[in-house]
Amino acid sequence: MNTIYRKGPLPRYYQLKEIMREKISNRDWLPGQLIPSERELSEQYGMSRMTARQAITELVNEGLFYREQGKGTFVSRHKITQQLLHLTGFTEDIRARGQRPSTRVLSMSMSPADEKTADYLRIKPGQLVFTLQRLRLADDEPLAIEVSHLNFIGCEKLLEEDLEQHSLYQLLETKYGMLLLEAEQELEAGLISSKEAEKLKVPIGSPALYTRRTAYIERNQPIEYARSIYCGHKYVFYTSLKREQ
Numbered sequence: 001m002n003t004i005y006r007k008g009p010l011p012r013y014y015q016l017k018e019i020m021r022e023k024i025s026n027r028d029w030l031p032g033q034l035i036p037s038e039r040e041l042s043e044q045y046g047m048s049r050m051t052a053r054q055a056i057t058e059l060v061n062e063g064l065f066y067r068e069q070g071k072g073t074f075v076s077r078h079k080i081t082q083q084l085l086h087l088t089g090f091t092e093d094i095r096a097r098g099q100r101p102s103t104r105v106l107s108m109s110m111s112p113a114d115e116k117t118a119d120y121l122r123i124k125p126g127q128l129v130f131t132l133q134r135l136r137l138a139d140d141e142p143l144a145i146e147v148s149h150l151n152f153i154g155c156e157k158l159l160e161e162d163l164e165q166h167s168l169y170q171l172l173e174t175k176y177g178m179l180l181l182e183a184e185q186e187l188e189a190g191l192i193s194s195k196e197a198e199k200l201k202v203p204i205g206s207p208a209l210y211t212r213r214t215a216y217i218e219r220n221q222p223i224e225y226a227r228s229i230y231c232g233h234k235y236v237f238y239t240s241l242k243r244e245q
């Protein structure tokens, strides 16, 4: 299908969506590729710009395309999967997919734990914890914003680390002798707010996955409480379930 039928039951925007879907599935348009503009599509397929825009917007909402401000619309890369079976960190997850992880440290400090953080870390509110806010990227594409709070004796030494060059989990395990044992993780659906949209380079209101993770070094001894916001259309969390016998 490569033509728009003017008569018939299917609306034009829908037909254009199907044409574009096909271009992705037969790899005419590759992941990361810039697609033609609204104007080009409307001229090529003889329809108004508004109709072309509707087709593009729907495919953005479905996660097949993503927009970058001032640059245009691109074909999405495959979603990144985090298996909810093994306790892994971001760097490991991205490398396992054959992509290049990178990090931008947005802030780093010793800050007083708020009620919730204190509750998860089992400490008193107000106690100083190492707090790290990072933008996480895969092949230079922003994927998530993470705020980690860490509490262990000597955690303030992390302030001297280069956390753009090093994985936090690797440092904890190799340099600080903090061997991670297990974690609890919650997932919640949400929408990207204006503040996050700018950093993640997605439109305000795009789908988001909020996660909260508490990682333990021993049963009942939490070391990290982290809240992350993942771009919903770029990330999949996977788990396998067994029925109790």
Ligand code: 16G
Pocket: 088, 089, 090, 091, 092, 146, 148, 166, 167, 168, 169, 170, 211, 212, 213, 224, 226, 228
């Ligand atoms: C993951 C964890 C985060 C942890 C980070 C360590 C989730 C939801 N969060 O992103 O809690 O701090 O990995 O990654 O999975 P790193 O070792 O690459 O610094």
